[in-house]
Amino acid sequence: MALRSDIEGDIAKTVNTRLGTTVRTDIALETVPDPSKMGYSEGVYLPSTYLYADMADSSGLVAVSPAETVARVMKAYLSVSTRIIRANNGHIRSFDGDRVMGIFAGNDRYSRAAKSALQIKWAMNSLVQPAIASQFGSIKESGWQLRHACGIASGKSLLVRAGFRGNDDMISVGTAPNLAAKLSDLRQDHFSTFIGSGTYNKLNDAAKLSKGVDMWRGPFSYAMGGKTYSYYKTSYFWRLK
Amino acid sequence: MYPSLQQSVQDILYVDWNISNGTVVPKTDDIVLKNGGRLVNATYVYADLAGSSKLAKTVYKEVTAAVIRAYISTASRVFKEYQGAIRSFDGDRVMAVFMGHDKETRAVRAALAINWAVVEILRPAMAERWTDFENYYTIKHGIGIDTGEALIVRGGVRDNNDLISIGEAPNQAAKLSEIRDAYSLTITKAVYESMSNEVASFEGTAFWTRTDVRNEEGGLTTLFRSNTRWGI
Numbered sequence: 279m280a281l282r283s284d285i286e287g288d289i290a291k292t293v294n295t296r297l298g299t300t301v302r303t304d305i306a307l308e309t310v311p312d313p314s315k316m317g318y319s320e321g322v323y324l325p326s327t328y329l330y331a332d333m334a335d336s337s338g339l340v341a342v343s344p345a346e347t348v349a350r351v352m353k354a355y356l357s358v359s360t361r362i363i364r365a366n367n368g369h370i371r372s373f374d375g376d377r378v379m380g381i382f383a384g385n386d387r388y389s390r391a392a393k394s395a396l397q398i399k400w401a402m403n404s405l406v407q408p409a410i411a412s413q414f415g416s417i418k419e420s421g422w423q424l425r426h427a428c429g430i431a432s433g434k435s436l437l438v439r440a441g442f443r444g445n446d447d448m449i450s451v452g453t454a455p456n457l458a459a460k461l462s463d464l465r466q467d468h469f470s471t472f473i474g475s476g477t478y479n480k481l482n483d484a485a486k487l488s489k490g491v492d493m494w495r496g497p498f499s500y501a502m503g504g505k506t507y508s509y510y511k512t513s514y515f516w517r518l519k
Numbered sequence: 520m521y522p523s524l525q526q527s528v529q530d531i532l533y534v535d536w537n538i539s540n541g542t543v544v545p546k547t548d549d550i551v552l553k554n555g556g557r558l559v560n561a562t563y564v565y566a567d568l569a570g571s572s573k574l575a576k577t578v579y580k581e582v583t584a585a586v587i588r589a590y591i592s593t594a595s596r597v598f599k600e601y602q603g604a605i606r607s608f609d610g611d612r613v614m615a616v617f618m619g620h621d622k623e624t625r626a627v628r629a630a631l632a633i634n635w636a637v638v639e640i641l642r643p644a645m646a647e648r649w650t651d652f653e654n655y656y657t658i659k660h661g662i663g664i665d666t667g668e669a670l671i672v673r674g675g676v677r678d679n680n681d682l683i684s685i686g687e688a689p690n691q692a693a694k695l696s697e698i699r700d701a702y703s704l705t706i707t708k709a710v711y712e713s714m715s716n717e718v719a720s721f722e723g724t725a726f727w728t729r730t731d732v733r734n735e736e737g738g739l740t741t742l743f744r745s746n747t748r749w750g751i
Contacts, residue, residue, distance in 0.1 A: 281600050281751045285636055286644075288592040293648040297581050321584065337690045337735075345670035346536055348685045349556065354531045356674040356683070358524060364679070365520050373674065373681035374609035375693065405528055413532050436580040440591065440608060447608050449587055451580045455610070456572040503573035518521040 297321040297438065308384035310369040313448040316439040327387040327432040327477060328455045329368060330462035331359040331398055333376040334425040342420035351417075351424065352376055354406050362397045362518075366390040371448055377462065381450070388432055388477045389485035395428035395471040396485075396516035402426055403515065429461025431474035453507075460502055461509060468513040469495075475508040488514060527676075538670070544604035544616045547682055550673040562622040562666040562710065563689045564603065565696035566594040566633055568611040569659040577655050586658065587611045589641055597632045600751070601625040606682055612696065616684070623666050623713040628749070630662045630704050631718065635748035637703075663695025664706040666713060695742070702728070702744035711743045721747075 299321040311322050333355045339348050352375075359378045360370055367390060368380035382391045407424045410417050435452030454474070461472035475497050478486075486492060496510030534554045541557035550557065568590045575583045587610075594613050595605050602625060603615035617626045637658055645652045669686030695705040711719070711727065719725055727743040734740040 281596060282640075285593050285596050285640055285751075288596065289589045289640060289644045292589045292592065293585050293644060297584065299581065321581065323580075337687075337694075340685065340687055340690060345558075345668075345685045346538070346556075349670055349672045349683070350532050352683055352685065353672065353674045354528050356680075357527055357531060357676055360676050360679050361520070361524055361527065364676075370675070370679040372609050373679075373683070374607055375683055375689065378675075379609075401524060405525060409528055409532055436584060438584045438588070440588065449584060449591075449610065451571075451575050451583045451587070453572075453576065456575065459610070460572075503570070503576055505576065518524065 295319045299323060299436065301434075302383075306385050308367050308382075308387075310371065310381045310383050311437055311448075313371075313439045316448075318439055321436050321438045323434050324381075324383060324437055325434050326454065327382040327391040327430060328435070328450070328458035329363065329380045329382065329391045329394060330429045330458045331363075331378045331380075331395070332427055332429070332462035334427065334465055335422070336376045339417075339422055342422055343414065343416040347414045347416055350414075351410055354410070355402070355424070355426065358401045358406060359398050362401065363394050366394045366397075368394060371450070379455070379459075386482060388480040389482045391430045392471070392473060392477065392481055392485040393516055395430060395473075396512070396514055397518055398426070398428060399470055400515035400517050404517075425465070425470070427462050427464055427470045427472060429458040429464070429472050430477050431455070431457035431461065432477045432480070457500070457502060457507055460500065466511065469511045470513070472509050472511045475510065478510040541671070542618070544606065544618050545671055545682070547673065547680075550671065550682065552673045552675075552677070552680055556670055556672045558668065558670055559618060560668055561688065562617040562626040562664065563669070563684065563692040564598070564615045564617065564626045564630060564662060564664045565692045566613050566615075566630075566662045567660060567696040569661060569699055570656065571611045574656050582649065586645065586656075589644070590637070590658065590660065593636050593641060594633050597629050597636065597751070600632075601629040603629055606684070614689075614693070621715065623664075623710050624715045624718055626664050626666075627706060627710065627714050627718040630664060630706075631745075631747055631749035632751050633660075633662060634703050634746065635750045638748055639750065659699070660703055661696045661698050662704050663692040663698070664704075664710050665689075665691035665695070666707070666710050702746045704745045704747070706743050708741040708743070
């Protein structure tokens with residue numbers, strides 16, 4: 279009975295506590311709330327851009343390689359993605375298995391997120407894939423390829439602290455986090471960066487054009503939760519120096 | 520940044536592992552980020568709230584946040600009650616790991632209890648709090664369970680890292696939790712065969728339905744499905 283009353287208590291607290299929400303108005307600010315410094319009944323409406331980087335076919339890798347090899351590949355994927363997102367002043371707010379989520383705030387958040395995705399693509403193709411194919415016999419023999427996709431979407435999302443495990447968990451409520459996650463699940467051959475049209479429309483020239491030509495194709499449409507969204511995609515990469 | 524990135528990839532690919540066998544579910548700090556690992560025999564459970572994208576568009580975001588929190592906290596409480604360790608949390612889903620004696624039975628018992636709580640506690644609580652809530656959203660969810668060997672390592676970089684589980688069981692459990700149909704609970708054959716009869720049937724009648732689905736290799740995978748609720 280204790281469990282039942284605990285659950286009822288949790289739910290009552292959750293639905294009856296009024297969230298004290300604030301809206302961030304300084305859109306130049308590039309920081310993202312730190313959940314460990316947020317109160318449980320606090321929420322922030324943040325104009326933000328979400329990037330999900332998702333490694334494809336880890337089940338296929340599990341089927342052909344020993345667990346130690348799979349672990350190295352996944353660690354390389356997570357580490358490279360995290361470093362690139364942070365180098366572009368994005369903030370990592372979630373890890374789940376073989377995917378990473380970063381949040382970008384500030385004026386040029388659209389372009390920094392897109393640049394991150396293009397750099398992640400370059401690093402996976404030019405750095406990680408050759409290294410794992412030469413290092414691990416199981417990968418070379420099976421022909422397993424490191425594929426991935428990044429999904430990006432922008433909007434004003436509500437960030438609240440979760441506080442169920444550790445102190446660093448956060449829930450993002452809004453279309454942008456959901457759409458970014460769904461776009462990162464798309465698998466379309468050499469196209470591996472998918473961005474919502476809201477993000478595309480705000481890209482600066484560096485993130486939009488290559489030698490004067492638009493790198494992005496679209497718009498295409500994507501159905502989610504009973505509505506249709508438009509997105510753009512590219513197969514371009516961005517070389518790291 | 521390129522040289523440091525290349526160095527970190529080399530470190531990850533070449534460093535010698537320090538892997539030991541685990542008898543309890545490790546915490547993040549138990550695993551060394553650089554090269555630590557635990558080989559475990561464990562039961563993985565993912566509990567995944569359905570339709571939150573749609574909900575986020577239909578109602579105020581505050582209401583969506585409350586629903587997600589209520590579901591996640593309910594699932595977490597129940598997992599803990601049956602000695603499951605919560606090890607991942609991402610948006611509207613929560614993952615728990617069960618180890619030790621009766622791990623499959625406790626994981627399935629927890630799933631039956633969460634299914635009960637969704638129908639008997641969560642839904643009425645929402646309907647009471649927001650009078651027309653049920654007109655636009657019914658709380659639904661999916662729970663997937665698989666069991667087997669997994670390697671737990673730590674992924675990411677300093678200040679931004681978390682445990683990752685490698686193996687078929689964590690992958691399968693996550694996938695099975697995403698099924699959306701009349702059955703909320705899906706378990707693999709390995710779970711079904713290891714769990715005790717008390718979570719398989721009631722008064723002599725089995726409450727799991729066997730189904731064979733075509734897998735990616737073209738063969739058949741046997742799953743057991745249920746929508747049974749078992750109160751706490």
